[in-house]
Amino acid sequence: MQLDGLAAAKDQTAKTRVAIAGATGYSGAELVRLLSRHAHAEIVGAYSSESFSIDALVETKPDVAFLATPNEVSADVAPQLLDLGVKVIDLSGAFRLGEPSHYPSWYGFEHPRPQLLAEAVYGLTELCNGELSKARLVANPGCYPTSVLLALRPLTYHIDRTQPVIIDAKSGVSGAGKKADVAYSFTELFGNFKAYGIGKHKHEPEIRQGLHLGERTALVFVPHLLPTDRGIYSTMHVAFMQPVSNEDLAEIYADAYGNAPLVRVLPAGQMPELKSVVNTPFAEIGFQVLQGGKRAVIVSVIDNLLKGAASQAIQNFNRMCGYPETEGLA
Known part of the structure; x- marks a missing residue:
């Protein structure tokens, strides 16, 4: 019985391991600030858009990766992370549109993994109805x-x-x-x-x-x-x-x-x-x-950098992981 109590206490203090790519940009810096005070998140890696690599990010063994990276970078990196079992919250536009043919005309590139567009949950948090709790890939809305x-x-x-x-x-x-x-x-x-x-x-x-x-x-x-x-x-x-x-x-x-x-x-x-x-x-x-x-x-x-980017990503993270929606924000 005492051991069960110890196990329960350990579960309550367990944190979700998170990594951030694009941590030196405006939205990425806000992510670092918010996650550093989040009671249930542990930042295990933070990289600039120019300096990070998949290998370096994966070595930190994150449960969730936040991508505050350019559209084409996210479109390339997110599928690789998903294939390795890492959940992704992407702050770029790489997975927001459901129609693959819109990417060449609006974003200037052919989407490398169009099949993921149907899977990505569009993370307008207040208007999601339970999808976030099961999501592997969240497309954070634009500002x-x-x-x-x-x-x-x-x-x-x-x-x-x-x-x-x-x-x-x-x-x-x-x-x-x-x-x-x-x-x-x-x-x-x-x-x-x-x-x-x-x-x-x-x-x-x-x-x-x-x-x-x-x-x-x-x-x-x-x-x-x-x-x-x-x-x-x-x-x-x-x-x-x-x-x-x-x-x-x-x-x-x-x-x-x-x-x-x-x-x-x-x-x-x-x-x-x-x-x-x-x-x-x-x-x-x-x-x-x-x-x-x-x-x-x-x-x-x-605020375009918070509700329009980083704090909405934290809301989505909280719902994804089952934490109170305002954790790290209020």
């Missing part, structure tokens, strides 16, 4: 899609698909990654504000897929660069098949996020602000019905 899908997915079957879905989204410059480029330098961005990637941003097909829009519904996605280091502010304009009230939308969001500890839905007419979520793992959503309920403006804000 813009996270802000958009949290706001619009609960409204999917109310949206009028004969009308365009318009998304005006703004991101801090860290969303472009850690790279030397004049376009992202202080002198170019300070006091400036500009649109970019219209009609060709990699997150567009991910948003279309997540909203089940098909190819016929017009999606107008216009990303912008804010002269700030982090945060995403997405303003969405949608039309409805049948008129809805602010009370209807409040009820829909309450059903979707009533038990979601990291999503805050504001009262109708109250719009969120970046300062409420920057440097936190939270998302905030605001809404206002217009034109007698025929249309609405929805606003969503997140």
